[in-house]
Amino acid sequence: xxxITPERREAKRAEILAAARRCFSRDGFHQTSMPDIATEAGxxxxxxYRYFASKEEIIVAIAGDAFRLLFEPVExxxxxxxxxxxxxxMAASLEVLxxxxxxxxxxxPVPVEELLRCAVQTWSxxxxxxxxxxxxxxxxxxxRRSITEALQRGQTAGAVPSAVPPERAARLVMGLLHGFxxxxxxxxxxxxxxxxxxxxxxx
Amino acid sequence: xxxITPERREAKRAEILAAARRCFSRDGFHQTSMPDIATEAGxxxxxxYRYFASKEEIIVAIAGDAFRLLFEPVExxxxxxxxxxxxxxMAASLEVLxxxxxxxxxxxPVPVEELLRCAVQTWSxxxxxxxxxxxxxxxxxxxRRSITEALQRGQTAGAVPSAVPPERAARLVMGLLHGFxxxxxxxxxxxxxxxxxxxxxxx
Amino acid sequence: xxxITPERREAKRAEILAAARRCFSRDGFHQTSMPDIATEAGxxxxxxYRYFASKEEIIVAIAGDAFRLLFEPVExxxxxxxxxxxxxxMAASLEVLxxxxxxxxxxxPVPVEELLRCAVQTWSxxxxxxxxxxxxxxxxxxxRRSITEALQRGQTAGAVPSAVPPERAARLVMGLLHGFxxxxxxxxxxxxxxxxxxxxxxx
Amino acid sequence: xxxITPERREAKRAEILAAARRCFSRDGFHQTSMPDIATEAGxxxxxxYRYFASKEEIIVAIAGDAFRLLFEPVExxxxxxxxxxxxxxMAASLEVLxxxxxxxxxxxPVPVEELLRCAVQTWSxxxxxxxxxxxxxxxxxxxRRSITEALQRGQTAGAVPSAVPPERAARLVMGLLHGFxxxxxxxxxxxxxxxxxxxxxxx
DNA sequence: CATGAATGAGCATTCATTCAT
DNA sequence: TATGAATGAATGCTCATTCAT
Numbered sequence: 028x029x030x031i032t033p034e035r036r037e038a039k040r041a042e043i044l045a046a047a048r049r050c051f052s053r054d055g056f057h058q059t060s061m062p063d064i065a066t067e068a069g070x071x072x073x074x075x076y077r078y079f080a081s082k083e084e085i086i087v088a089i090a091g092d093a094f095r096l097l098f099e100p101v102e103x104x105x106x107x108x109x110x111x112x113x114x115x116x117m118a119a120s121l122e123v124l125x126x127x128x129x130x131x132x133x134x135x136p137v138p139v140e141e142l143l144r145c146a147v148q149t150w151s152x153x154x155x156x157x158x159x160x161x162x163x164x165x166x167x168x169x170x171r172r173s174i175t176e177a178l179q180r181g182q183t184a185g186a187v188p189s190a191v192p193p194e195r196a197a198r199l200v201m202g203l204l205h206g207f208x209x210x211x212x213x214x215x216x217x218x219x220x221x222x223x224x225x226x227x228x229x230x
Numbered sequence: 231x232x233x234i235t236p237e238r239r240e241a242k243r244a245e246i247l248a249a250a251r252r253c254f255s256r257d258g259f260h261q262t263s264m265p266d267i268a269t270e271a272g273x274x275x276x277x278x279y280r281y282f283a284s285k286e287e288i289i290v291a292i293a294g295d296a297f298r299l300l301f302e303p304v305e306x307x308x309x310x311x312x313x314x315x316x317x318x319x320m321a322a323s324l325e326v327l328x329x330x331x332x333x334x335x336x337x338x339p340v341p342v343e344e345l346l347r348c349a350v351q352t353w354s355x356x357x358x359x360x361x362x363x364x365x366x367x368x369x370x371x372x373x374r375r376s377i378t379e380a381l382q383r384g385q386t387a388g389a390v391p392s393a394v395p396p397e398r399a400a401r402l403v404m405g406l407l408h409g410f411x412x413x414x415x416x417x418x419x420x421x422x423x424x425x426x427x428x429x430x431x432x433x
Numbered sequence: 434x435x436x437i438t439p440e441r442r443e444a445k446r447a448e449i450l451a452a453a454r455r456c457f458s459r460d461g462f463h464q465t466s467m468p469d470i471a472t473e474a475g476x477x478x479x480x481x482y483r484y485f486a487s488k489e490e491i492i493v494a495i496a497g498d499a500f501r502l503l504f505e506p507v508e509x510x511x512x513x514x515x516x517x518x519x520x521x522x523m524a525a526s527l528e529v530l531x532x533x534x535x536x537x538x539x540x541x542p543v544p545v546e547e548l549l550r551c552a553v554q555t556w557s558x559x560x561x562x563x564x565x566x567x568x569x570x571x572x573x574x575x576x577r578r579s580i581t582e583a584l585q586r587g588q589t590a591g592a593v594p595s596a597v598p599p600e601r602a603a604r605l606v607m608g609l610l611h612g613f614x615x616x617x618x619x620x621x622x623x624x625x626x627x628x629x630x631x632x633x634x635x636x
Numbered sequence: 637x638x639x640i641t642p643e644r645r646e647a648k649r650a651e652i653l654a655a656a657r658r659c660f661s662r663d664g665f666h667q668t669s670m671p672d673i674a675t676e677a678g679x680x681x682x683x684x685y686r687y688f689a690s691k692e693e694i695i696v697a698i699a700g701d702a703f704r705l706l707f708e709p710v711e712x713x714x715x716x717x718x719x720x721x722x723x724x725x726m727a728a729s730l731e732v733l734x735x736x737x738x739x740x741x742x743x744x745p746v747p748v749e750e751l752l753r754c755a756v757q758t759w760s761x762x763x764x765x766x767x768x769x770x771x772x773x774x775x776x777x778x779x780r781r782s783i784t785e786a787l788q789r790g791q792t793a794g795a796v797p798s799a800v801p802p803e804r805a806a807r808l809v810m811g812l813l814h815g816f817x818x819x820x821x822x823x824x825x826x827x828x829x830x831x832x833x834x835x836x837x838x839x
Numbered sequence: 840c841a842t843g844a845a846t847g848a849g850c851a852t853t854c855a856t857t858c859a860t
Numbered sequence: 861t862a863t864g865a866a867t868g869a870a871t872g873c874t875c876a877t878t879c880a881t
Contacts, residue, residue, distance in 0.1 A: 062850080190431045221398055280840075285877095461764050468872090561663065605838065619769075627807075681863080
């Protein structure tokens with residue numbers, strides 16, 4: 028008979044994960060030590076190991092989460108868009124990526140800044156870590172698929188020019204989203220609205 | 231009076247840097263140890279410290295170099311383009327980023343793959359490291375300026391629509407370049423030609 | 434060009450090994466930490482790792498050495514005996530195992546007590562560690578072979594009864610040697626001479 | 637008033653002990669963790685502490701048991717032997733040590749292999765642990781006493797030569813038993829019958 | 840100048856033990 | 861009584877950096 032309920036266990040796991048995310052965002056995956064995470068979470072040094080087998084497992088969880096939380100709204104927008112033009116899709120997506128916080132599965136707000144910083148680090152990590160790569164590529168493809176489908180509907184409806192195959196156009200959209208994300212977090216892009224506006228104008 | 235000529239010293243420094251780049255590309259900044267670099271360069275463990283004050287300094291040098299080598303051709307294209315459309319500029323740039331090697335200051339070929347992998351890691355690094363950030367942002371702004379100027383000339387010549395201020399359009403171009411670079415190295419983008427073609431088509 | 438000569442390197446390796454042996458003899462393989470060994474050897478915590486890849490490797494070295502040093506004299510006796518009776522062989526061997534010290538390859542005296550305590554621990558270790566087992570079994574067989582040959586010569590000369598095949602009789606001799614060794618170190622056998630005398634009497 | 641009967645308590649204690657013995661035999665005293673034992677016994681991590689104050693106490697119990705279970709039959713043989721020759725005594729003892737299982741106090745069969753592996757580890761342990769040493773030495777002396785008495789009866793009856801004082805001859809017998817035990821478990825002695833036969837032949 | 844041995848702080852992880860429930 | 865979550869000290873090992881030669 029467990030002394031803590033599965034809910035409490037899950038809550039504590041989430042707390043440790045949130046602490047890890049704060050540390051990773053602030054100091055980086057490799058500059059953050061396990062004691063750092065434990066201290067940030069307010070637990071003992073051994074406690075995280077009751078919830079995660081290794082630091083690596085925490086990194087994989089954080090990496091997967093970061094992409095999921097950032098791009099879930101984008102997927103939702105793509106899925107809900109009847110006949111989006113590329114520009115509409117982009118504009119809606121950038122609005123999400125420009126928010127202050129998003130809401131995680133448990134309903135807690137998570138700073139977008141934190142997620143962005145973890146996402147950028149995940150790109151580094153996936154170059155060498157197969158578990159991270161698998162998660163990240165899967166997430167990437169999922170979003171791309173949603174966008175592809177939205178563009179297909181757009182072409183059918185005539186809102187999107189048919190000159191470019193949707194799955195290839197979706198790569199361009201992903202490229203712009205990533206490029207935006209990166210400039211926002213690393214290259215002092217402050218006027219986030221302009222980025223979307225300009226895309227609309229140019230297309 | 232130095233016992234080795236400045237030329238030899240510079241050559242050895244470059245060798246150590248090239249070794250570090252291979253290590254960083256293969257194993258990552260933080261999974262690469264200083265002994266790893268020394269071994270890869272075929273020098274003693276202490277030798278790198280006669281050319282660089284710390285590992286940090288090597289990372290800064292590599293990070294700066296990666297961006298410079300990758301984007302110098304882009305800058306050159308931008309500077310040399312009389313009246314580029316955005317699409318022309320992108321197409322020429324992507325061609326460079328799709329090459330096998332670029333040539334460094336000393337005339338040695340450097341695999342683009344290696345540079346791309348270091349570049350992605352640099353994005354992580356600059357989030358926390360001010361020296362890296364300063365170099366990277368400076369490089370970013372330099373390229374953006376070149377592109378801005380090319381676009382201005384394009385607008386003057388009528389090849390580029392005037393609806394979007396050039397310095398803002400240049401951000402879009404940089405976003406697409408970064409997005410392309412990332413997909414090429416991390417998200418299995420193999421048909422690099424299509425990416426450029428599609429941009430031309432859509433614009 | 435190495436800064437220390439191979440001789441000095443070997444000497445230092447031997448010093449660390451000797452320190453490890455003292456620690457292991459006093460506290461046991463698993464109660465001895467790597468810092469303990471470093472401290473006992475008067476070097477820094479990292480130093481032993483320049484000579485041994487792991488604690489395991491030190492244990493294997495010590496285990497192999499303990500048997501070699503203890504039984505090399507026994508092998509020499511067996512090899513040098515023209516026509517030994519079993520009793521003569523035992524008596525000579527027990528004398529060696531009753532000495533205060535034996536001399537190692539470098540000519541340094543090593544307390545037999547220390548070796549005996551390590552040997553007993555090696556028996557535990559070989560139950561689970563294949564590297565230790567391989568070394569120990571090889572050493573065991575080597576000694577048994579020497580004894581077998583001595584007994585064969587003894588049978589030829591008529592000094593040893595032919596009723597028992599030499600290789601089986603050698604197992605008995607090994608058993609008595611191990612039994613003696615164990616009682617000496619663990620079961621308060623002080624009258625070591627009596628043990629040998631009684632064997633001679635009974636046979 | 638205890639909530640569980642003393643019988644149930646004793647049974648559970650025995651189960652934990654049996655689980656510990658399996659773990660110790662398989663993985664060694666020091667490679668086995670308390671959670672390992674609890675898991676093997678199918679109880680919670682805290683449960684063993686209601687029966688044993690510490691891991692050390694479990695080791696002491698196992699160590700004492702191993703010797704007792706292995707040598708009780710030997711003692712019984714010695715006690716029951718009217719006028720044993722040394723060879724008869726050895727032969728009967730080796731037969732016991734060659735069996736597959738022995739029966740413990742509660743009537744459960746215990747694999748001899750398991751006991752032998754624990755016994756060898758006990759030799760290591762007693763070098764440093766006074767509680768283990770005390771138990772082991774007491775067990776050793778008890779068996780030796782039984783053998784001594786059997787030999788005395790044998791001398792009186794003329795079946796055993798009087799040349800060697802019985803208490804000293806008993807040391808030889810113990811040495812051979814230990815040597816046999818060790819070779820059986822650690823040095824690939826498979827023909828256990830030959831060992832006893834050869835002793836008889838040589839004496 | 841170059842070498843490579845040495846240092847020692849730091850890290851991921853384990854585990855005996857405790858104790859609130 | 862029994863549970864199992866939590867603790868926190870300890871361990872094996874790595875590595876950036878120094879410096880005697």
